[in-house]
Structures are given as structure tokens and as C-alpha cells.
Amino acid sequence: MNVCPVCNGLxxxxxxCANCGEPMLESGRLQDYYDDYSPYMEIDLMKMEDGYADTYSDHKCPHLYRCHACHKDDVIFIKE
Known part of the structure; x- marks a missing residue:
């Protein structure tokens, strides 16, 4: 079983930020932002629906990082 070290606090x-150089803050799994119930759905199921086809098979967890200085968002893939 693979687990995301960021999701699990490990x-x-x-x-x-590539735009302004300020620190970016981790804002959670990308799938948690899809709809009201997505944080409660099974993680592997959501990975197959997230628009990043290889995240499930490559054991990567997409996380949203945000810069509060310039408001740039980046999706970073964390190896499970």
C-alpha cells in the first residue's frame, strides 16, 4: 500500500514561487477542491477522475501549492 507522505504528515x-520568489504554502490535495463531497471520497477513485491520468498508476498525489504574495497556484506531484 502506498501513502502520500505529505497527506499523512510524514x-x-x-x-x-517561480513568479515572485516568496514561499508557497501547501493547500491540500487537488482533488479536495473538485466539489463539496470530494474530500470524503476514496483517494484512489478520485485519482482516476482528477484529469491527471498517470497519478494513479505512477503512485503520485497531486497537491495544490499557493503563493499568498502573488496568488500563483501550482500543482505539485508528491511520490507516494
Whole structure:
């Protein structure tokens, strides 16, 4: 069984914004933003519906990172 180290609090990923150089904040799994019930659905099921076809088979978890200085969003794939 593969688990995401960021989702499970085992690791933190620190990124700097490519646009302004300020620190970006991890804002959770990308799938949690799809609709009202997506945070409660099975993770593997949501990965097959997330628009990133290889995230399920490659064991990657897409996370949203946001820059609060310039409001740039980036999707970062975390290896499970």
C-alpha cells in the first residue's frame, strides 16, 4: 500500500514561487477542491477522475501549492 507522505504528515515540502520568489504554502490535495463531497471520497477513485491520468498508476498525489504574495497556484506531484 502506498501513502502520500505529505497527506499523512510524514514530510513537508517547501517551495518558492517561480513568479515572485516568496514561499508557497501547501493547500491540500487537488482533488479536495473538485466539489463539496470530494474530500470524503476514496483517494484512489478520485485519482482516476482528477484529469491527471498517470497519478494513479505512477503512485503520485497531486497537491495544490499557493503563493499568498502573488496568488500563483501550482500543482505539485508528491511520490507516494
Amino acid at each position: 514530510r513537508e515540502v517547501y517551495l518558492l
